[in-house]
Amino acid sequence: MPPDGWFRRKSKFAPAPAAQIVAQVPDGVAIKCAQCSEIIFTKDFEKNLKVCPHCGSHHRLTAAERIAYTVDEGSWVELFANLRSVDPLHFKEYDSKLAKSVQVTGLGDGFVVGTAAVSGLPLVLGVSDFRFMGGSMGSVAGEKVARAMEEGIARRLPVVLFTASGGARMQEGLLSLMQMAKTSAAAARLAEAKLPYIVVMTDATMAGVLASYASLGDIHLAEPGALIGFAGARVVAQATVQKPPEDYQTAEWQLGRGQIDSIVPRRDLPQTLATLLSLLTGRASVNTGGLNG
């Protein structure tokens, strides 16, 4: 065995294991990127819109963060905030899971709807928060998506929805399944009214949500690396003999299969939305400074 000092000295110059650094910094000052394991100071991470400055991985956002990163300051007005899930089937532990999600997120439901402006362009905005039971679509989320579209029709406004969901919410059984039909029918009405409908798929957009309103936009944008697919990995493995490709069900893979119009980095999303909304509505956007400017 070599003398103790050899490696200890060397380790002074070698990058220390991530856990070690995290242990040394006060709570909340730094985080470790789940993708590349590099340490990021929280201040830098938030300045970078929760995109890892080392590997570019787009970390999930809360609904509040998404709204703050997307719309003109002071333009957000939340709608339908008083809708709450019930437990119509008395499903095992649904009540406690709901209560926990409400507590963790501070939200009444995982889907948030409101009106706002992006670069001065008015729109109806809907955002899914993945922390709330995996963004799953139950009666409330389905109702809010439908109301967002109806609000767009009533006010002649374009509708932009940010999706992040594992799919339909099992705990509401068929009532959840029917939200797929409800939201698809609402999307059909929005289309008949000839109002722009833009979907921004974020990590993760799966199953019942991808197989309904998320796939019915005039334009489908996605964040880099977002997981987007029909069935979860285990179900796919059961149904398929061959091994899935490395990038299977990523935004990049879906782009190649023709399901997405464009992959847009988080920093560019407000500008891209403004440009598209301006092109589709014929309204001129204004420079509102900040992110969008």
Place this chain on the structure above:
Amino acid sequence: MASLNVLDFEKSIAELDENLSKLHQIVEDRNNPQNKPDLAGQIAELEEHRTALLSALFANLTPWDKVLLARHVKRPYTLDYVGAIFEDWTELHGDRMFADDGAIVAGLAKLDGQPVAVIGHQKGRDLKQRQQRNFGSARPEGFRKAGRIMQMAAKFGIPVVTLIDTAAAAADIAADERGISEAIARSMFEMATLPVPIVSIIIGEGGSGGALGIAVADRVLMLEHAVYSVIPPEGCAAILWRDPERKSDAAAALNLTAQRALELCIIDDIVPEPLGGAHRDWAESAESVKAALLQSLRPLTGIPAPTLVAQRYEKFRRMGRFTELEGV
């Protein structure tokens, strides 16, 4: 004799059936004329016993029993009903884009003299058929074929009938590659505004998006022992308890029976099956389905298209249960 076609809870019936058929055989055997009078009484008694037993068994089916019945390999499938119910059935193949999906059949036919477009999931009974039908799990091409036929029906003012019987939509990589999610979403989107009457009936398994993808209808019916679910009970059990074997608990929790679906206002009516399930009497089942389809279609045919589409929208728009807090 044990058989793959007999469910556990049906075993007592199967034994009775076997005894009955033995007695019938003896009666038919003309070499034994002197036994006839005695046996007639025995047969009647056995048949009475069988009816009573079936009634008792089927009055107390668990949700999981219903799942097994809905999946019963002897249960009539879409094409079995099509042959028995419709006239001039003309099958039409392919999505005009990529392929013909065997898991969804589509075509034109007449129902009591009235032209209709018929679309349904098709399962297979033997290995070869099952491969050809992809176990009734529709691929994107199936939904796109269904969409093509529905648009044609709309063009010619022909009502649409869909028969639902699928465990789930295809979940393999190839289906994902060709946009299975988009195909299901698009199908529901188009059905929502289709300007002709649509009647759907769940004849066996109503497996989540794969089923709903062709079931956005003015009237949605379910056979008495069919099931309709947001997720297969096995999958639900795997997620909830990390144990797919607790599927019967999951089946109960999911409220997937026709009776519960009616109470939750998801379906409009339950179509009765012959005593002991649709697989015991295909002809009677077909008659029951035909009567239900006619009864559902008739009041829809006179409604102007815009009213029909508006009513369909309201029907699905109302689905869901939630509360609205005051002062929030």
